[in-house]
Amino acid sequence: MAKVFFPDHLMSYCKREREVEVQASTYRELVRKLGARYPGIEEVLLEDVAVAIDGEICHEPYMEKIATDSEVYFLHRLAAG
Amino acid sequence: MSKIHVVTRVNDEKVEFLCEPQETLLDVLRNKLNLTGTKEGCATGDCGACSVTLDGRLVCSCLTLAAETKGKSVGTIEGVADGDTLHPVQQKLLEHAALQCGVCTPGYVIAIKALLEKNPDPSESEIRYWLAGNLCRCTGYDKIITAVQDLAGQSDKFKEVV
Amino acid sequence: MSDTHDYKQIGTRPIRPDGVDKITGRANYGADYSLPGMLHGVVLRSPYAHANIKRIDLGKALALEGVYAAVSGADFPDVAAGGMGGEGGGDFKDLASNIMARDKALYHGHAVAAVAATSRELAIEALDLIEVDYEVLTPVMNLDAAMAENAPLLNDKIYTMGVNPKPEQPSNVAARMEFKRGDIDAGFADAEVIVEGEFRTPTVHQGYIEPHACLATMNQGGQATLWCSTQGHFEVRTAVSKTLDMDVCDIKVIATEIGGGFGGKTVIYQEPVAILMSKISGRPVKMVMDREEVFRASGPASATLSKIKLGAKKDGTLTAMSCWMAYEAGAFPGSSMAPGAMCIFAPYKTDNFLIEGFDVVVNKPKVAAYRAPGAPQSMYACESLMDELAYKLEMDPIDLRLKNAVEKGDQAAYGPKFNEVGLRECLIAAKEHPNYSRELTETQGRGISVGFWFNAGMQSSAEVHINENGTVMVIEGNPDIGGSRASMALMAAETLGVPYEKVRVLVGDTETAGFTNVTGGSRTTFATGMAVIQASQDIISQAKQRAAKTWEIDEDQVDWQDGHAVPMPGVNADWEPLSLAKIAAKSGRTGGPLLGRASLNARGAGPGFSVNIAEVDVDPETGKTEVVGFTAIQDAGKAIHPAYVEGQLQGGAVQGIGWALNEEYVYDDKGVMQNPGFLDYRIPVASDLPKIDTVIIEVPNKAHPYGVRGVGETPIVAPLAAVANAVRSAIGIRVGELPLSPPRLLAAMDE
Ligand code: FES
Ligand code: FES
Numbered sequence: 001m002a003k004v005f006f007p008d009h010l011m012s013y014c015k016r017e018r019e020v021e022v023q024a025s026t027y028r029e030l031v032r033k034l035g036a037r038y039p040g041i042e043e044v045l046l047e048d049v050a051v052a053i054d055g056e057i058c059h060e061p062y063m064e065k066i067a068t069d070s071e072v073y074f075l076h077r078l079a080a081g
Numbered sequence: 082m083s084k085i086h087v088v089t090r091v092n093d094e095k096v097e098f099l100c101e102p103q104e105t106l107l108d109v110l111r112n113k114l115n116l117t118g119t120k121e122g123c124a125t126g127d128c129g130a131c132s133v134t135l136d137g138r139l140v141c142s143c144l145t146l147a148a149e150t151k152g153k154s155v156g157t158i159e160g161v162a163d164g165d166t167l168h169p170v171q172q173k174l175l176e177h178a179a180l181q182c183g184v185c186t187p188g189y190v191i192a193i194k195a196l197l198e199k200n201p202d203p204s205e206s207e208i209r210y211w212l213a214g215n216l217c218r219c220t221g222y223d224k225i226i227t228a229v230q231d232l233a234g235q236s237d238k239f240k241e242v243v
Numbered sequence: 244m245s246d247t248h249d250y251k252q253i254g255t256r257p258i259r260p261d262g263v264d265k266i267t268g269r270a271n272y273g274a275d276y277s278l279p280g281m282l283h284g285v286v287l288r289s290p291y292a293h294a295n296i297k298r299i300d301l302g303k304a305l306a307l308e309g310v311y312a313a314v315s316g317a318d319f320p321d322v323a324a325g326g327m328g329g330e331g332g333g334d335f336k337d338l339a340s341n342i343m344a345r346d347k348a349l350y351h352g353h354a355v356a357a358v359a360a361t362s363r364e365l366a367i368e369a370l371d372l373i374e375v376d377y378e379v380l381t382p383v384m385n386l387d388a389a390m391a392e393n394a395p396l397l398n399d400k401i402y403t404m405g406v407n408p409k410p411e412q413p414s415n416v417a418a419r420m421e422f423k424r425g426d427i428d429a430g431f432a433d434a435e436v437i438v439e440g441e442f443r444t445p446t447v448h449q450g451y452i453e454p455h456a457c458l459a460t461m462n463q464g465g466q467a468t469l470w471c472s473t474q475g476h477f478e479v480r481t482a483v484s485k486t487l488d489m490d491v492c493d494i495k496v497i498a499t500e501i502g503g504g505f506g507g508k509t510v511i512y513q514e515p516v517a518i519l520m521s522k523i524s525g526r527p528v529k530m531v532m533d534r535e536e537v538f539r540a541s542g543p544a545s546a547t548l549s550k551i552k553l554g555a556k557k558d559g560t561l562t563a564m565s566c567w568m569a570y571e572a573g574a575f576p577g578s579s580m581a582p583g584a585m586c587i588f589a590p591y592k593t594d595n596f597l598i599e600g601f602d603v604v605v606n607k608p609k610v611a612a613y614r615a616p617g618a619p620q621s622m623y624a625c626e627s628l629m630d631e632l633a634y635k636l637e638m639d640p641i642d643l644r645l646k647n648a649v650e651k652g653d654q655a656a657y658g659p660k661f662n663e664v665g666l667r668e669c670l671i672a673a674k675e676h677p678n679y680s681r682e683l684t685e686t687q688g689r690g691i692s693v694g695f696w697f698n699a700g701m702q703s704s705a706e707v708h709i710n711e712n713g714t715v716m717v718i719e720g721n722p723d724i725g726g727s728r729a730s731m732a733l734m735a736a737e738t739l740g741v742p743y744e745k746v747r748v749l750v751g752d753t754e755t756a757g758f759t760n761v762t763g764g765s766r767t768t769f770a771t772g773m774a775v776i777q778a779s780q781d782i783i784s785q786a787k788q789r790a791a792k793t794w795e796i797d798e799d800q801v802d803w804q805d806g807h808a809v810p811m812p813g814v815n816a817d818w819e820p821l822s823l824a825k826i827a828a829k830s831g832r833t834g835g836p837l838l839g840r841a842s843l844n845a846r847g848a849g850p851g852f853s854v855n856i857a858e859v860d861v862d863p864e865t866g867k868t869e870v871v872g873f874t875a876i877q878d879a880g881k882a883i884h885p886a887y888v889e890g891q892l893q894g895g896a897v898q899g900i901g902w903a904l905n906e907e908y909v910y911d912d913k914g915v916m917q918n919p920g921f922l923d924y925r926i927p928v929a930s931d932l933p934k935i936d937t938v939i940i941e942v943p944n945k946a947h948p949y950g951v952r953g954v955g956e957t958p959i960v961a962p963l964a965a966v967a968n969a970v971r972s973a974i975g976i977r978v979g980e981l982p983l984s985p986p987r988l989l990a991a992m993d994e
Contacts (some may be wrong), residue, residue: 117271117275118267118268119268120453121274122452122454122921124533127921158268158270159267161267171267175259177256178889182500182502182503182629182725184500185502186265190963209501209929212929212930213928215929216452217929218449218450218452219725219890220890220893223889223890223892223893224886225929226929
């Protein structure tokens with residue numbers, strides 16, 4: 001199962017859980033499953049955050065593959081200079 | 082106010098134009114003669130992007146009145162290359178990757194050429210002080226200075242002083 | 244240190260494809276375009292830093308012969324609040340109000356009206372005829388004033404975001420953010436040494452030499468064409484469509500050559516104004532800022548205050564790091580506090596940290612991105628304090644950093660775990676560099692600092708066309724600010740096996756290139772480069788098909804080597820290898836022209852670390868600091884064109900040196916900037932500087948086919964603290980406020 005880590009700015013959605021395990025093969029599936037657990041988080045995870053999957057940052061995540069041992073971190077989307 | 086009729090030479094070509102008394106050479110070059118290779122970075126004499134030569138002397142065209150050029154000879158970036166051959170200053174700046182955005186570059190070409198015509202073998206500090214009036218925000222100056230150093234001491238290339 | 248790949252062209256230093264045009268004055272920048280019948284637009288700017296706009300009357304200006312349009316905020320559509328995407332990206336409603344003030348002028352120089360006339364002089368004359376009634380308000384000019392209780396408010400609709408429960412009173416603090424991990428109190432309790440400090444940085448400008456410039460024309464069918472100097476013409480198109488309520492397909496944006504941007508040309512100022520005035524007048528409108536307007540009304544970077552505290556064991560191991568940081572956003576919310584906060588502790592392994600950040604509005608121009616936006620300010624604070632920690636521990640400052648430096652597998656303070664990163668390699672290269680150990684005189688000092696930036700991926704498109712003689716045309720969508728055409732051509736040449744000299748690169752406009760995000764975020768060589776490589780690979784697979792057809796064998800029996808299709812080893816055919824030129828010459832009979840394409844949203848941008856060594860000489864009589872040596876070391880993953888990578892390192896170093904020593908906005912008590920020109924806002928000039936030595940470290944980024952990591956932004960991060968630490972070592976005193984100008988240092992030395 002993939003390990004998912006929540007940063008502070010998502011705490012209000014994820015019932016202050018820092019780390020959860022989710023079985024998912026794509027980002028969308030992961031988000032759907034998280035959405036079922038934490039109402040309201042789905043849109044944020046699709047529209048507002050960037051994600052790092054196994055260290056690779058993706059600015060606008062959607063259909064990225066998630067492996068069974070993946071580590072998923074959410075972070076702020078950043079403006080570029 | 083009546084306009085001034087000016088006959089001058091630009092890049093060795095006879096040029097005539099009408100200008101206002103307060104109009105700068107930079108504005109005339111860019112807006113009336115369509116010589117947009119000379120750039121405006123500040124219009125106050127602080128950046129050197131507008132460098133041209135007036136009778137062989139390096140000047141900021143933003144501080145030069147167009148009317149002052151009457152009967153004189155103006156050299157701009159468009160006149161630096163010799164036909165289809167780049168001037169050695171141009172060639173060296175390219176080889177050293179001494180431009181990034183390139184907006185300061187026409188001014189540098191003019192200023193460096195003027196330096197080498199005056200002093201074909203400048204030291205690093207002479208180069209840096211000569212070019213202190215040309216601002217470049219991209220390169221940190223390093224590659225520009227190196228390119229000039231690479232040209233220094235080759236007096237044969239720079240003997241024709243206009 | 245460098246990888247083992249055997250590249251033929253990547254890593255060489257050819258002349259850039261656009262070089263001749265740029266060295267001969269032929270290349271056209273933003274202000275170099277004209278159209279027949281063109282009008283000149285100029286902007287009326289607020290003479291007050293903070294004022295309500297009671298009334299604007301354009302009548303007399305419009306009545307002047309030769310004036311064909313005059314507009315104020317009321318002439319622009321209402322724009323709904325909504326994100327431009329990205330923390331700190333701000334919102335379109337704010338962007339619209341920044342472009343043309345609605346009911347409030349929020350900084351001295353804020354646009355309140357504009358005029359288009361047959362000449363610039365006439366337009367300026369017309370500005371004098373515009374009547375504006377202001378109700379002048381107290382300006383709020385710095386963080387202390389803005390965050391004070393009962394501070395005058397810039398906007399009574401701003402309630403601090405990120406505070407729970409939602410505050411009851413509006414405030415100048417637009418947002419509060421917190422990043423934390425572990426147990427900060429336990430971390431400090433565990434520390435054997437604790438250091439604390441307060442650090443301030445001033446408002447500074449990107450200082451690109453080319454002022455903002457555009458030319459717009461709109462036809463009677465409502466279709467606009469816009470030439471402008473920008474880092475991203477697709478984003479300009481979006482912003483114009485939002486601020487003028489136009490359909491994206493009615494806006495064509497042509498990115499001119501760009502005379503520097505550094506983040507400051509990722510936003511727009513005049514473009515919608517020019518289009519609107521073109522619509523009204525039926526004639527093209529050109530708008531060019533003068534240098535004073537550039538300073539007064541375009542993108543400075545945030546002034547900041549950071550209060551920071553570090554705890555460590557005697558051996559240097561960090562046990563706790565905390566920072567309270569506030570960033571000025573200027574007139575509208577959206578500073579780069581968030582990335583600043585995310586970068587500050589990124590170089591170090593940290594179990595316990597706490598970062599509290601504030602985004603604060605003040606009556607200054609709305610800040611814009613400036614190279615690694617947010618990071619130079621916060622990392623200046625952290626790296627200065629790391630230096631103090633090294634003094635306290637009597638440890639070599641590089642050793643202290645090596646003790647704590649992150650490497651593959653460590654969790655970054657901003658969240659994810661690092662893949663391969665080159666921080667340790669940079670630190671070791673610094674330690675071994677002769678500039679780190681050469682003799683210094685009595686008045687000289689040396690300082691080091693680490694720099695970091697995430698680097699971005701984002702969306703890019705590219706096409707590769709093969710001409711009938713096998714030469715190559717690359718079409719991509721990133722304005723070339725620093726030689727990117729050369730790196731695109733090198734990557735296409737390497738991939739295809741064609742000589743670099745046979746590759747041309749076009750930066751297409753919004754109608755000829757596929758959608759591509761800005762030249763920014765250090766993404767161009769990485770992400771657009773990846774698109775160019777994939778489009779080139781697309782060509783290779785098509786060329787192999789064509790060869791297979793020519794040879795009447797199966798496609799999988801064809802291989803690609805050195806720019807030629809060859810039969811696979813073991814395939815029973817003695818065909819001569821087919822060059823791209825031969826395949827292209829006969830492409831008509833094998834299926835038509837060869838056209839490769841790729842579009843992507845690049846993931847896996849490799850973070851960029853750097854280490855800088857500054858050597859300074861401080862004159863005890865005058866307090867003037869001379870930089871006598873500077874060494875910039877940075878991990879580029881793989882340098883496609885090393886000369887332009889070095890150029891990024893050198894240019895960023897010098898911008899950082901200016902930030903550390905000279906540059907700052909100086910305001911009077913009415914909120915009017917006192918130094919809006921290059922004479923008084925002094926950026927470094929050639930005679931201020933030594934050679935900038937560079938070392939390119941290459942720890943390949945596995946997510947890019949050639950190992951590239953972005954290099955454009957990291958270079959500006961480390962110089963601030965490197966210089967400050969060198970000054971500290973020269974004078975023996977820590978001055979925690981930039982710039983380290985002569986009077987400030989003199990005062991510190993006198994104390
Ligand atoms: S434009 Fe003339 S010196 Fe800057
Ligand atoms: S190359 Fe951009 S200003 Fe010099």
